[in-house]
Amino acid sequence: QEKVQQSPESLIVPEGAMVSLNCSFSDSASQSIWWYQQHPGKGPKALISIFSNGNKKEGRLTVYLNRASLHVSLHIKDSQPSDSAVYLCAVETEGADRLTFGKGTQLIIQP
Amino acid sequence: EAAVTQSPRNKVAVTGGKVTLSCNQTNNHNNMYWYRQDTGHGLRLIHYSYGAGSTEKGDIPDGYKASRPSQENFSLILELATPSQTSVYFCASGEPNERLFFGHGTKLSVL
Numbered sequence: 001q002e003k004v005q006q007s008p009e010s011l012i013v014p015e016g017a018m019v020s021l022n023c024s025f026s027d028s029a030s031q032s033i034w035w036y037q038q039h040p041g042k043g044p045k046a047l048i049s050i051f052s053n054g055n056k057k058e059g060r061l062t063v064y065l066n067r068a069s070l071h072v073s074l075h076i077k078d079s080q081p082s083d084s085a086v087y088l089c090a091v092e093t094e095g096a097d098r099l100t101f102g103k104g105t106q107l108i109i110q111p
Numbered sequence: 112e113a114a115v116t117q118s119p120r121n122k123v124a125v126t127g128g129k130v131t132l133s134c135n136q137t138n139n140h141n142n143m144y145w146y147r148q149d150t151g152h153g154l155r156l157i158h159y160s161y162g163a164g165s166t167e168k169g170d171i172p173d174g175y176k177a178s179r180p181s182q183e184n185f186s187l188i189l190e191l192a193t194p195s196q197t198s199v200y201f202c203a204s205g206e207p208n209e210r211l212f213f214g215h216g217t218k219l220s221v222l
Contacts, residue, residue: 101153
């Protein structure tokens with residue numbers, strides 16, 4: 001069974017700072033890796049995904065994947081108070097249409 | 112934006128009682144999922160479905176049944192509710208290799 005671990009558990013940064021979130025997974029044959037954002041009392045919302053080694057940029061978000069080290073990271077540039085949320089890393093299991101989620105990182109952006 | 116609607120939003124049940132959580136999606140997605148979210152555990156997959164009439168066990172299916180009577184509807188059934196099933200339950204829909212769309216969640220308390 002796929003295992004997904006995220007770090008740090010929580011993070012507090014000032015507005016405008018660069019944010020870096022980490023995720024490690026256990027199965028090198030995993031398919032896409034997704035990042036979801038969850039605000040209090042809401043369901044998770046997909047932000048960005050990556051499949052191939054390397055990086056992918058969308059707006060203020062950049063994701064880096066290294067399959068050899070089973071590691072993926074999400075970087076948020078010019079962080080805003082509205083970015084305050086829980087960020088969930090999710091790995092798509094090979095051969096099955098299902099995601100395994102990490103426990104999440106609680107991010108707080110201080111104005 | 113794709114829509115996933117869960118009902119009820121909040122539910123209080125008694126131990127040993129039967130609970131049915133309902134989910135409706137208007138996205139015409141084949142796949143639907145039930146997750147529960149608990150502090151310290153993150154999102155865990157209970158049951159999922161590939162289409163009408165199909166249900167599959169996820170990672171923590173014990174004590175739960177699922178029903179997919181149509182493309183749009185997916186229910187989670189607790190035949191004999193226990194306090195350990197107190198949690199927030201999320202329904203999601205999606206297509207393979209694409210993002211999942213989540214509902215707002217159902218907060219269930221079993222007393």
